[in-house]
Amino acid sequence: MKFVAVCCVVAAVGLAAFVGHEARVLTYLSGNPKVCINCHTMNTHYATWQHSSHRDSATCVDCHLPRDNFLEKMLAKSRDGYNHSLAMTLGSYGNNLRIKGNAAKRIQANCISCHQELVSQMLANAELYHEKGRMTLDRPCWECHRGLPHGTTRNLLATQNNIGVKEL
Amino acid sequence: MKKSWIVTIASVVIMVPLLLLVVSIKENKADQKAINAVPDIKKFESRSSEWGKYYQRQYDSYMKTRKSDEIKDVLKEEPALVVMWAGYGFAKDYNAPRGHYYALEDNINSLRTGGPVDAQSGPMPTACWTCKSPDVPRLIEKNGELDYYTGKWARFGGEVANTIGCADCHDNKTMKLTATRGYLQQGLDAAGSLKYADASHQEMRSLVCAQCHVEYYFKKTEWTDAKGEKKTANVVTLPWDNGLSAEAMELYYDQREFSDWQHAISKTPMLKAQHPGYEMFVTGVHGKQGLSCADCHMPYVREGGVKYSSHQVGSPLQNIANTCLNCHQGTEKEFRATVERKLERKNELSRTAMSVLAKAHLEAGKAWELGATAEEMKPVLQDIRHAQWRWDFSIASHGSFFHAPEETLRVLGSAINKGQDARLKLRSVLAKYNAANYEAPDFSTKEKAQAIVGLPFGKLVEEKKVFLNGLRGQWIEEGKAKGVYDAKSREGMQFKTSYN
Numbered sequence: 275m276k277f278v279a280v281c282c283v284v285a286a287v288g289l290a291a292f293v294g295h296e297a298r299v300l301t302y303l304s305g306n307p308k309v310c311i312n313c314h315t316m317n318t319h320y321a322t323w324q325h326s327s328h329r330d331s332a333t334c335v336d337c338h339l340p341r342d343n344f345l346e347k348m349l350a351k352s353r354d355g356y357n358h359s360l361a362m363t364l365g366s367y368g369n370n371l372r373i374k375g376n377a378a379k380r381i382q383a384n385c386i387s388c389h390q391e392l393v394s395q396m397l398a399n400a401e402l403y404h405e406k407g408r409m410t411l412d413r414p415c416w417e418c419h420r421g422l423p424h425g426t427t428r429n430l431l432a433t434q435n436n437i438g439v440k441e442l
Numbered sequence: 443m444k445k446s447w448i449v450t451i452a453s454v455v456i457m458v459p460l461l462l463l464v465v466s467i468k469e470n471k472a473d474q475k476a477i478n479a480v481p482d483i484k485k486f487e488s489r490s491s492e493w494g495k496y497y498q499r500q501y502d503s504y505m506k507t508r509k510s511d512e513i514k515d516v517l518k519e520e521p522a523l524v525v526m527w528a529g530y531g532f533a534k535d536y537n538a539p540r541g542h543y544y545a546l547e548d549n550i551n552s553l554r555t556g557g558p559v560d561a562q563s564g565p566m567p568t569a570c571w572t573c574k575s576p577d578v579p580r581l582i583e584k585n586g587e588l589d590y591y592t593g594k595w596a597r598f599g600g601e602v603a604n605t606i607g608c609a610d611c612h613d614n615k616t617m618k619l620t621a622t623r624g625y626l627q628q629g630l631d632a633a634g635s636l637k638y639a640d641a642s643h644q645e646m647r648s649l650v651c652a653q654c655h656v657e658y659y660f661k662k663t664e665w666t667d668a669k670g671e672k673k674t675a676n677v678v679t680l681p682w683d684n685g686l687s688a689e690a691m692e693l694y695y696d697q698r699e700f701s702d703w704q705h706a707i708s709k710t711p712m713l714k715a716q717h718p719g720y721e722m723f724v725t726g727v728h729g730k731q732g733l734s735c736a737d738c739h740m741p742y743v744r745e746g747g748v749k750y751s752s753h754q755v756g757s758p759l760q761n762i763a764n765t766c767l768n769c770h771q772g773t774e775k776e777f778r779a780t781v782e783r784k785l786e787r788k789n790e791l792s793r794t795a796m797s798v799l800a801k802a803h804l805e806a807g808k809a810w811e812l813g814a815t816a817e818e819m820k821p822v823l824q825d826i827r828h829a830q831w832r833w834d835f836s837i838a839s840h841g842s843f844f845h846a847p848e849e850t851l852r853v854l855g856s857a858i859n860k861g862q863d864a865r866l867k868l869r870s871v872l873a874k875y876n877a878a879n880y881e882a883p884d885f886s887t888k889e890k891a892q893a894i895v896g897l898p899f900g901k902l903v904e905e906k907k908v909f910l911n912g913l914r915g916q917w918i919e920e921g922k923a924k925g926v927y928d929a930k931s932r933e934g935m936q937f938k939t940s941y942n
Contacts, residue, residue, distance in 0.1 A: 279446035282453035289460045296467045314474040322749065325742040327769035330732055363466045425749065432749050435497055437617050438643050440478045 302355060305335040311439055313362060315371075319424055321433040326423035337384045338377065350380060369430040378414060385415045483614045486580035489928035490607030497608075499745060504607070504753035507541030508935070514538035515940040517888045520793075522800035524891035526830060529706030530714065531565065533895060534902055537940055539840065542755055543931070546574045546605035550914065551939050557905030558596035558913060566595040567676040572623065573654035576609035577602045577926060579622045587624065588665045591675035599913065600920025603927040611650035619646035623653045629680030647734035648720065655719035655735075655839065656680055657691060659700065686721040688835040688853045692828060701827075706895055708806035710823040715834035722839055726846030738765045781844055788836075788843035791854040795833040798861035802826050804882035804894070805868045812875035822867045829860035903941045 294300070301309045307323070310316045323329060328337075338354075340346040354377065361367045373381065386393050420426050433439070481496040494501025516536045517523055527533040535553035549555060549570065558564030569591055572578055581601055582590045613620045621627060626649065627638040641649055660676035667673055684690040692713075695701075701711035723729045728738070740751045741764040758765035759781060762774040770777070806822060836842060836853040843850050872880050885891040892899050921927030 275446040275450075279449040279453070282450045282457075286453040286456050286460070289457055289464075293460050293463050293467070296464060296471075313470070314477045317477070322742075325737075325749075325751075362470060363463065425744070427744050427747055427749055429747055432744075432747055434748060435500070435617070435750065437612075437619065440616070440618075 297359075302351070305333060307334045310334050313358070315358075315362065315367070315430060317436065317439045318428055318430050318433045319371075321436040321439050322424040322428060324438050326425070328423035332388070332423075337381050340380055341384060341387065350376070370428070371430070381416075382414050480615070480617045485614050486576075486583065486609065487614060488576040488580065488604045488607065488609050488926055489931070490576075490604065490609075491928050491930035493608035493612075494930075499748065499750045500753045501608075503743075503750075504755075505543065506754040507756065508543040509754075510541035510756055511544065511936070511938065512538075512540070513938045513940055515888070517891075518940070520796060521885050521888045521891040522796040524888060524895060524897070525707070525800040525803055525885050526796065527714075528803065528895035528897075530703045530712070532714070533892070533897055534899070535940055542606040544605065544935075546602070547932075547935065549574045551906075551910070551937070553902045553906055553941065555595055556902075557907075557909035558594065558599075559909070560913070561597045561599070562594055564594050564596045567591070567660060568593050568595055568597055569660050569676045569678050570595045571598055571602045572678050574606060575602045575604050576607045576622075577604055579609070582624075587677070588663065588673075588675045589667070591660075591663070591677045592665075592673050596913070599917035601924070601926070603918075603921030603924075604931055606654075607931070610653070619643065619650050621649060621653055623678075625658070625678050625680055626653050626656070629656070629682045632680070633682035633686060635686065644732065644734055647736035647740075648723070651735040651739075652720035655717055657716055657718035657721060657835070659695075659702065659716075682721075686718075686724065688718075688832050688856075691718075691835070692831055695831075705803060705826075708803040708823065708826055709810060709819070710803070710806070710826045710830075712827060713831040713834070715831060715838045717839040718835055719839035719841060719845070722842040722849060723845040725849045728845065741765045741768075784843050784847050787847070788850055788854070791851060791858065792833065792837050795829075795854055795857045795861060798858055798865065799826070799830050799833060800885055801882045802829070802861050802864045802868065804885075805865060805872065805880060808877060808880050808882075809868060809871045809875070812872070812877055814871050814875065818871050818874075822864050822871065825860050825864035825867065829857045829864060832857035832860065906941070 298309075298312050301312060307320060311320045319334075323334070335347075335351075339350050416422060483493055483496070487493065490501065490504065494504075514537055516538055517533070523536065524533045527536075531554035537548070537552075540548060554566070555570060556565040571581075577598075578590075581598060584590075610622055611619055621638065630636055630638045630649075636645065638649070658678050658680050661679040663675045663677045665673055665675055681691045681694040684694050695713055699711075700713075702714040703712055704710070705712050720735075723735070736751060738758040739755050740753060741758070741761055742749055743752045743761075743764055752761075752764075759778060762777050766772070766777045767774070803826065806819065806826065809819065809822075832853050836850045836857065839845075869878065872878055883890075883894055885894055918927060
């Protein structure tokens with residue numbers, strides 16, 4: 275019986291390794307945008323980013339993950355990874371993905387950290403010209419800058435035949 | 443004993459969801475494969491309408507290049523060109539470029555390709571087809587590169603049936619961008635600035651254009667065919683060994699004592715620059731920022747709920763909102779004004795250079811006429827050669843005034859300088875033969891200029907018409923018989939030239 279138990283453990287470990295290999299788990303340690311198109315769900319986001327003016331200055335992780343410390347970054351990555359794999363496996367997502375919650379906060383923080391001069395000027399202006407407390411400072415940038423960087427059309431069916439995305 | 447049971451059961455329990463996960467991952471991967479799959483298009487399929495069946499948006503936008511159909515006779519606008527190109531095809535006929543849809547048609551209709559009566563006649567070599575058609579890679583594959591580059595232009599009239607299209611830039615199996623002409627790879631590897639094999643997708647979005655929008659020459663290459671017959675091929679070659687600048691290529695040609703033709707009036711061993719678009723672009727600010735040709739000339743557009751790269755290759759000014767304003771702040775009006783001003787600056791220097799060069803040729807002609815010796819003329823001719831090369835290099839790719847304004851104006855400046863150097867030297871030669879006050883004749887219209895250079899314009903048009911009404915028709919029939927002629931690519935095309 276001991277022998278059977280060892281065999282089963284080996285099989286389970288082997289299977290887990292195989293799952294990891296099939297899911298290309300190790301690639302997720304890298305920050306290369308191509309990793310995000312391991313899943314075809316991200317094709318449209320990759321393609322629209324690739325054609326945007328942010329393409330030369332920011333990759334996926336530059337906007338979507340915290341950049342202030344490594345631990346935070348990895349935690350956020352794991353969190354997103356878990357949610358994404360769940361959605362992929364259960365097929366519980368539609369063709370129009372919208373960012374929200376913690377993931378949205380991260381992006382907002384990154385907008386601010388890159389465009390600091392602009393934002394601090396806005397804050398200074400707000401303090402000068404608005405009554406205290408009348409200005410809400412929590413509206414996300416993309417409420418006005420709607421097309422950045424993925425364009426306003428980001429349905430998953432929007433970028434058919436995009437050859438740049440196929441070079442995995 | 444009990445422990446073993448627990449471990450066994452736990453392992454099996456763990457394996458169940460893992461197995462389900464494997465199944466799910468496999469399914470998703472199969473989905474991905476299906477989404478990324480490309481239709482099966484046969485190798486060397488040169489009929490773009492066949493590709494268009496699967497890529498309708500790309501094809502429709504490509505077909506819109508038919509809208510760029512205006513024939514603008516540049517010789518009429520700048521008669522000095524006729525004098526500058528005396529003894530060379532460009533003095534016969536030279537129009538501003540039209541859309542890709544017309545590339546082949548214009549090549550066939552141009553007076554430059556003459557009026558061949560059979561496969562062995564006419565002024566031009568086979569190499570003239572190289573940039574005009576996706577039928578070319580098939581012909582190169584068929585009997586080898588050297589064979590393709592051997593013989594007269596008319597030799598392949600029945601084989602080259604389609605204008606620039608899908609197969610020129612896309613791999614038929616994967617749709618990936620690919621260079622279908624070998625000389626680009628050789629040129630890049632010779633230059634050493636970017637290995638073709640290392641090019642990224644973004645770089646390929648420029649390099650597929652660089653297959654044609656570059657400076658090239660026909661390198662005479664001796665070879666022996668299978669029957670042991672000695673032949674000479676005119677191989678399209680990019681002169682990039684010393685680098686991509688005007689001076690580097692000038693040196694390349696000087697080292698090889700190459701000339702495209704001998705000028706009919708000044709007897710200068712001339713160079714003709716051919717649209718060094720890519721070479722200029724990489725020196726400019728947009729090139730330096732890592733942009734590709736496609737970023738501005740094939741903007742990403744939205745049609746209903748779908749986005750794709752527009753294949754209506756043309757001026758980005760037709761679509762400023764999707765091109766310039768993707769990265770820049772500002773209004774369409776401002777951008778149009780900025781670009782217009784750049785063009786004016788280029789035109790100002792270019793016109794000065796053309797006037798200087800045409801006069802230099804005519805003054806040199808006078809010096810020969812009065813009995814100047816080859817020795818006296820040698821330094822003059824060297825200056826003229828370099829001056830005209832530099833002028834041509836700056837303007838031949840049309841867009842250089844925008845792609846690289848500084849480089850364009852710099853090279854134009856040096857062209858004017860070299861041209862005036864030649865004229866200074868010429869004055870002493872002319873003075874020696876008592877013609878210090880010689881003034882070049884008036885070349886202010888195309889007709890006057892063509893009369894000065896002794897160009898039998900009427901005869902050329904006659905020959906062309908005979909060809910268009912005869913051999914040309916046979917070529918179309920031949921293409922149809924071979925199954926390479928794409929009738930769709932000519933629907934509603936009007937016959938437009940500078941001479942009809």
